[in-house]
Amino acid sequence: MTTFLRSVSAEFAKIFTTRLWWLLAIVLFCYIGLIAGGLGALLAGVETGVISPDAVNTGGAGAFGFGSLPPIIYSFASSVGYVFPVLLGVLATTGEFRHQTLTPTFLATPRRGVVLAAKTVTLVLVGAGFGVVGLAASVGLGGGALSAFGVDALLLDSETWLQVGRTILAMGLWAAIGVGFGVLVPSQVASIVVVLAFTQFVEPLLRLAASFLEVTAQIGNYLPGSASDALVGASVFTLANPAGAPPLDWWQGGLVLLGYAVVATMIGYAVSWKKDVT
Template identity: 70%
Template sequence: MSSLLNAIGAEFAKILTTRLWWILALVLFGYIGLLAGGLAALFAGIQSGAISPDAAGTSSGGIPDFGTLPPLVYSFASSVGYVFPVLIGALATTGEFRHQTLTPTFLASPRRGQVLGAKVIALFVVGAVFGVVALAASVGIGAPVMNAFDVDPMLSDAATWWLIGRIVLAMGLWAIIGVGLGVLVPNQVASIVIVLAFTQFVEPLLRLAASFLEVTARIGNFLPGAASDALVGASVFTMASPTGGAAEALDWWQGGLVLLAYALAATVGGYAVSWKRDVT
């Protein structure tokens, strides 16, 4: 147990002694704050009548109800911001291969499975911290904006705080997926390209294409982003679905298990493919 704790401490030291984590956290806060604040103002303004739906280029039928707007705004933390914990997880792993820090690490801790386990635990915590940062933006900016338009931010509801807790969990799981991807694809440039291409283009297009039919939409529920949204319980992608969410989504716990399965599959697969190889 002491050796595992030492390994976890070493992983935290590797992360916190670089500028990467807080730079990504700052970008995450600004990105989510801009989206959440802007769309909270738009939708809350339309719902309150301060902004005309015609002036906004939409119709009242496409505007979420009062009861669904706050979770939608808060969920930007994970539905849009999940790429950041994936990146930090992948970079923390591929950096070990790129800078050859795995060699002294394995010399100090020969049990490679324990080293990878420590990295998974450390990055899960970092991903959860990123979730808190993203929520500080989506809730900290979105709630006052909605309140300014007399829209209840629902911060006194227990359901809102359960959603916030699930967002933190989802962001932690995404960081583990990043670790697994970094182990599967040790090349740092290739890993970054895969993360950005899949999260920003491939999966959104797949989810959009799948959502046109109920049968394919059910299959699309098992994509990692869709599973994450199910775990959280709210997402802008659901609102934008052409079917209007006609296909029954996974329950939150089912979404969590699917996302965990992706994380475990990537990590275990990476351990078998590259982590056990000679790194000298």
């Protein structure tokens, strides 16, 4: 246990002695704040009639299912911002291979499984912190925009805070997936390209294509983004579901995300982490 705690402390030092974490956190806050605040104001204005639906060509907010805006606006922290903890996990892992810092790490702690477990735990906690940052933007700026247009931000509703807690958990699990993928694909450039391509293009297209048939929609529920949205309990992506297939329960979504992290980490440990790194 002492060795594990020392490894966790060392992993925290590796992260917080670089500029990477706070640069990603700042971009995350600005990105989510812009989306949540902007769409929160737009949709709240349409729903309350302050903004004419014809002016934004929506045909009425109700047609898009915006009867309960706060959960959707708050979910942007994870449904859009999840790529940031994934990238942090990937960079924290692949950077070890790129800069050969694994050599002194393994000399200090020869038990490589302990090192990987410590890195995973550390990134889960930092990823959860990114969840707090994303929520500060989506709840703070998005909720503020809703309140400014007279829409109840539901900040006193227990369901809102349950969603907040599940969002923090989801972001922590996304960071663990990043660690697992970074171990599986130790090339930093390749892993970043794959992560960005999959999260920003491939998976959204797969989710859209799967949503048109009930059978494929049920399969699509097990994509990582769909599982994350199920864990959080709300997402703008779930509004466009022509087949009407029900999503996974929140705990099922959490288990699916955890499964992705565990499988990627175990395979990566077997194929790259145990190899000679000198």
